[in-house]
Amino acid sequence: xxxxxxxxxxxxxxxxxxxxxxxxxxxxxxxxxxxxxxxxxxxxxxxxxxxxxxxxxxxxxxxxxxxxxxxxxxxxxxxxxxxxxxxxxxxxxxxxxxxxxxxxxxxxxxxxxxxxxxxxxxxxxxxxxxxxxxxxxxxxxxxxxxxxxxxxxxxxxxxxxxxxxxxxxxxxxxxxxxxxxxxxxxxx
Numbered sequence: 001x002x003x004x005x006x007x008x009x010x011x012x013x014x015x016x017x018x019x020x021x022x023x024x025x026x027x028x029x030x031x032x033x034x035x036x037x038x039x040x041x042x043x044x045x046x047x048x049x050x051x052x053x054x055x056x057x058x059x060x061x062x063x064x065x066x067x068x069x070x071x072x073x074x075x076x077x078x079x080x081x082x083x084x085x086x087x088x089x090x091x092x093x094x095x096x097x098x099x100x101x102x103x104x105x106x107x108x109x110x111x112x113x114x115x116x117x118x119x120x121x122x123x124x125x126x127x128x129x130x131x132x133x134x135x136x137x138x139x140x141x142x143x144x145x146x147x148x149x150x151x152x153x154x155x156x157x158x159x160x161x162x163x164x165x166x167x168x169x170x171x172x173x174x175x176x177x178x179x180x181x182x183x184x185x186x187x188x
Contacts, residue, residue: 011079022070025079026123033115036083039141039185040111044069044083046183047109047139051173055086061175064089065106072100075131080124084109086172104131107172112140129154135172144184146170 009030014023017032024031036044048069054061067086072079085105092103108128110120120138128136129151136149136156145163148170149156162168165181 011074014079022081023079024081025077026119026127028077031119031123036111037113040083040113042185043111043139043141043183044109047111047178048084050176050178050182051084051086054176055173066092066095068101071105073104074100074102075104075127078127080127082108082124083111104128104133106133107135107137108133109137109139112138112142114142125149125156129156137170139183141184144180146178146180146183 008028009025011025013030014025017023020035021032022035035041048067051065052067053059055063055065056067057063065086065088067084069084070081071085072081073085079100082105085101086107087101087103088106091106096102110116110124112120117140125136132151132154134151136151138147138149139145140147143163145161146166146168147161148159150159150171151157159171162170162180165179168178168180169176170178
């Protein structure tokens with residue numbers, strides 16, 4: 001028996017999703033997931049709060065970045081929504097006129113969950129590398145790990161892995177220290 005021909009997903013397919021779903025188009029396939037759960041949302045919120053002041057707004061840090069929460073990235077044929085992403089202002093001095101970004105960020109962060117970890121690692125990481133994202137952070141609130149990858153010749157190199165209650169100084173935001181204990185939801 002033959003399988004019906006599948007079609008490539010389009011940007012318009014994202015408009016038909018319920019508002020409680022996040023949609024991405026990866027290699028022509030529509031990938032959906034519900035909004036993040038509490039552990040995931042806490043880690044993303046804490047991280048955003050820690051880096052926005054010193055890097056986006058220049059308060060207590062060097063400034064020079066634009067930091068966005070869940071930006072929509074149109075990178076070639078792929079549409080990705082990282083949990084957080086940042087652009088050096090020298091590379092993106094003004095915001096785009098569109099609701100999305102076509103310039104790859106300098107840094108992206110994915111907060112892993114059981115439902116997204118495989119896609120984040122096996123599908124999105126290679127796309128970020130292909131598009132020239134220089135730094136990638138993967139944070140897993142379930143196993144309490146924080147991984148930093150650096151792009152080198154279009155390949156990811158693991159710079160460092162922290163865990164539990166470690167104090168982190170992670171590039172490209174190593175001008176500040178992060179206490180990982182703040183990132184994790186209380187354990188039962």
